[in-house]
Amino acid sequence: MRIACVFGVLAPLAVVAGGREPVLKQVDLPHNYYWRELYLPQPTTGPSSVGFLPDSETLVYSMGGSLWRQRAADDEAVELTHAQGVYDYQPDVARDGRSVVFTRYDGRGMALWRLDLASGKTQALTSGADVDVEPRLSPDGKRIAWVSTQGTGHFNLFIADIDAAGLHNARPLLGERRSKLDRYYYAPFDHAINPAWSPDGKSLLYVGNPEVAWGTGDLWIVPVDAPAQRRKLVSEETSWSMRPEFAPDGKRIVFSSYHGRQTHQLWLTTPQGAAPLPLTFGDTERRNARWSPDGKRIAYIGNAGEGGNTELVLLEPLGGAHQVLRAKTLRPLAPAARLTLEIRDEQGKPVPARVSVQGSDDRAHAPRDAWMHADDGFDRAHRKTEAHYFHCASRCVVDVPAGATQVVVQHGFAYKLWNRTLDAAAGREAKVDVALVPNALPDEYGQFTSADLHVHMNYGGHYRNTPAHLAWQAQAEDLDVVENLIVNKEERIPDVAWFGMPGIATRPRVAHAQEFHTSFWGHLGLLNLRDRLVTPDFSAYRHTALASPWPHNGVVADLAHAQGGLVGYVHPFDTVPDPAKDASLTHQLPADVAHGKVDYVEVVGFSDHKATASVWYRLMNLGFRLPAGAGSDTMANYASLRGPVGLNRVFLDTGGRIDDGTLFATLKAGRGFATNGPMLGLQVEGRKPGDTIEGAHRASYRIALRSPVAVDHLELVCNGAVVKRFDLTGDRMQLDSAGMLDLPQGGWLLLRAWNDNADPRLLDLYPYATTNPVWIDGPTPDASADADYFIAWLDRVIEAASARDDYNTAAEKDATLAYLRQAQSVFRGRVR
CATH class of the missing domain: 2.60.40.2190 (Immunoglobulin-like)
Structure with a gap:
């Protein structure tokens, strides 16, 4: 069959993900990959939360989705709850020791339940599809406080009366309040989380964020019968994990904070809001603290043990003695x-x-x-x-x-x-x-090195990761190279100490690089930095001393290139940018491509692959040879995460080598393919992606598909138009094909595979893969419409950048606008 490669409309791709939806989609907050890991409980194989029985010697804790009871002096744990298809967390023991309230997750929502310790019977306290978490019983057992999304989708503080029949008079304690500040990581409405009763049962501690732009918020106290009289105790910078707790004598409050450090430690303050002092020190996490009823010990969840998993620790505040409570024997219910x-x-x-x-x-x-x-x-x-x-x-x-x-x-x-x-x-x-049964591409398509260009080794999650453990995760995923992008989470940079330290040079290789954060211009991946991190690691953070949009990404790219780095745009687009309709458009990718600052773009990453590819096609139509990269943006120490390490990866034809020089030269040359599952081989006239062939003649092609999941569509795309669709039959996981096509014009040709909907076996929006293009030498089709698209795009960026009033100097603003206008002139020069 003869196939003509001509210019056409961009190959249509439906930007949908089928039936795949976020976990707990009813929560109306941005960035669910933060609050879901850092705030909501997960079924870790180690303990995740704990409470004491009245004897101060017996504990009830959640582990693996069940509640367990264990004495501090014993090494046997007894399972208390285990229901079909649900997971139980966050136990709070009644002061009389007869019952435990807890949180139960069933896939639809989280509800409050109660367990009678004598009979083992459980009782639902709330119902519906809300998210109800952090139940806390008052000292007299007559009231209960918790956090719920009921009615709003936001985390608000609720209170109710409780008796043997259940809850009565349930109501929000504080109500909704919209902040005057714009927030990026948090909802425009304030939240109130982490409730804890005062010993007299008259007040509640909680964490709230009125007029806090970054961070989960400050420590507050509120009289439950006079909520208008709430007052702030301590201004803090936290990441969902403060969880304050009164000492039994009411004179001290323990809470968790990173407070200028990279990990959460335990701190002490007072009901009067005295300056906090640290109770623990170190470079591992300490969270979810609870006092024993006699006030002699604090139980908390840490991850200091071998392997970095969660563990339950008993700490004596006086003297610092600590005991890791391990259950050598488990006695399950079934x-x-x-x-x-x-x-x-x-x-x-x-x-x-x-x-x-x-x-x-x-x-x-x-x-x-x-x-x-x-x-x-x-x-x-x-x-x-x-x-x-x-x-x-x-x-x-x-x-x-x-x-x-x-x-x-x-x-x-x-x-x-x-x-x-x-x-x-x-x-x-x-x-x-x-x-295991191999299903690899034939050797003729290359000797590939697989690399995930965007992983965060530690990012505030449940576990404690190290380069050796990250390499082991990569080995399990059959991944050759991992780029650990060191980056801030608000005011801390969890992996900053690893920069400049030797990575792991053997396969799987782990290297430490950087992600530069600015949610105004778009995030950058900075690979192969040889000298230093590009600080301050973020810009354009509103309501901070780093509010200025300067440095823009072009400046950051120059700083990275000056020390031998590679610059890529990471997780670019969740939807196709529309300059005419988008409420805001500030993404700087086209300007930096026009200025020659971009070495690769994550076509496959933590964004919509089809949306990103549509922008990529337009840039290539204008002659920009922009290589495709891939990065999963996996937070590799999370219990709830966006896919494993290597979920999105690039296969580079390095001859099997993994050294930096070969790897990055191959990446910049566009020799390989990006994928979240399907593997693609392409040859045109015997040449591979990244190569250039002559146009204006007939050319032979060979293609191959190997995939761990079924593929719906396999297509050759030339200059934005589909020129050949391959029929997939059987299990749709393998195909080899060859043929001829006409190349009357110059431009580019690539092979892509994609599905209309999600596949439950692949932990991403939908299966997707693309080769880099084979470039076709010769006169290219008219791409004026694409140039006009980016000119209109940059009009919107210039408009937004001009409206910012928080540049540090007029010179910063002038330089930024000049850079954008110069980029716009490049696109104007490509209009025929």
């Missing part, structure tokens, strides 16, 4: 079985891999020392809750309830998914042999 997984590749060699285990209880299970991770979205038509997974170092041992158990194993993209349903017999141990 009969259990044990599975031992051994995972091997095609040569019979043990390999680590990503594993999901779904038990007969419709819950996720993992080895006791594994990091449990949860997906950030799911299709309600396929699942009741989001997918959970862990990384298994073959071999690994998982305890599950007896009955039908589903096991799914994945090792990168070059192997087929392994999926089995097993019958786990009560009291028995079973060995599960997993033989």
Whole structure:
């Protein structure tokens, strides 16, 4: 078949994700990947929250989605709750020791429940699809405070009377208040979270953010019967984790804060708001603190142990003695079985891999020392809750309830998914042999190195990550290179101490680079920095001393290039920018491309791949040879995260080498493909992506597809138009094809694969992959419409930049506007 490569309208792609929706989509706050991890509980295999019984020796804590009871002097934990398809968290023990209130998650929302410790019976206290969390019983047991999204979608403080029948007179304590400040990471409406009762039951501590632009907010106290008399105790900078707690004597308040550090520590203040002093020190997290009723100990959740998983620690404030409470023996409510997984590749060699285990209880299970991770979205038509997974170092041992158990194993993209349903017999141990089947591209398409160009090793999550552990995560995902982008989370930079330290040079290789934050201009990835971080690491932060839009991204790019760095735009577009209709348009990508500042763009990343590709096509139509990169933006120490390390990756034809020189030269040359699953091979006249061929003649092509999931569409795209669609049959995971096409004009040609909707086996919006283009030498089609598009785009950027009144100097503003106008003139020069 002859195929003519001519210029046409941009190849249409529906920018939808099918039935996949965010977890707890009813919460009306931006940036769910922050508040969901940093505030809401997750089913970690280690403890996540804790409360004391009245004897000050027995604790009730959440772990793995159940509540457990354990004495401080014992090493056996007894399971208290375990219901079908739900996860239990945040226990609060009544002062009489007879009952526990807690939070239960069922995939639709979070509700408050109560457990009777004598009978084991549970009772729902709230219902519906709201998110109800952080239940706290008053000292006399007659009232309960909690945080709810009821009626607003925002986190507000609620209070109710409680008796044996349940809740009565439930009501918001403070009500809604809209801030006068514009916020980026937080909702325009204030929140009130982290309630804790005073010992006399008359007041509540809480964390609120009235007129706080950055951070979760300050420490407040409010009389429950006179909420208008609330007062601020301490101004703080926190990330969802303060959780204040009165000492039993009412004279001290313990809370968690990073307060100028990179990790949360425990601090003390008073009901009068005395200057806080630290109670703990170090470079690991300490959160969710609770006083024992006798005031002699504080229990908290940390991650200082070997492996970086969560752990329950008992601290004596006087003297500093501490005890890690470990449960060597677990006594579950239901009969259990044990599975031992051994995972091997095609040569019979043990390999680590990503594993999901779904038990007969419709819950996720993992080895006791594994990091449990949860997906950030799911299709309600396929699942009741989001997918959970862990990384298994073959071999690994998982305890599950007896009955039908589903096991799914994945090792990168070059192997087929392994999926089995097993019958786990009560009291028995079973060995599960997993033989992975390769599904790699033919060697003729290249010797590829796979790289995730955008990972955050630590970003305030539940776990404590290290380069060695990050490399192990990458190994389980069959990933060759990880770029750890060091970046701020508001006023701290969690991984800043790692910059300049040697990474891991062997495969998988871990390198420390940087993400530069400015949500006005767009975020940048700065790779291969040889001298220093580009500080202050962010700009255009409204209502701060760094409010000025200067330095703009072109200046930052020059600073990075001066020390040998590469500059890329990361997670660019969630929708296709529309200069005529968008309420605001400030993204600087086209200006920096026009000035030659951009070395790559994350075509596949934490954004909409199809939307980003449509902008990429327009730039290439105008002759800009902009290479495609890929980065997952994974927060690799999160329990609830946007995909594992390597979810989005670029395959670079490096000849198999992983050194910086080869890797980055190949990236800049556009030799490879970007993908979240499907792997693509393309040759035109025997040349590969990144190469240039002559136009105005017939050319041969060869293509290949290998994918771990089914693919809906496989297409050749030339100068923005689809010129060949390939028919996929069977499992739609593999195809080899060859043919001829006409190249009457110059421009570019690439191969792409995509799906209309999400695939439940792939933890992203939808399967998507694209090769870099093969460039076609010769006269190019008229792309005036694309030039006009970017001229209009930059009109909007210039308008927004001109309206900013927070430049430090007039010279900053003048230089910024001149840079944008010069970029606009470049696009005007490309109008025919």
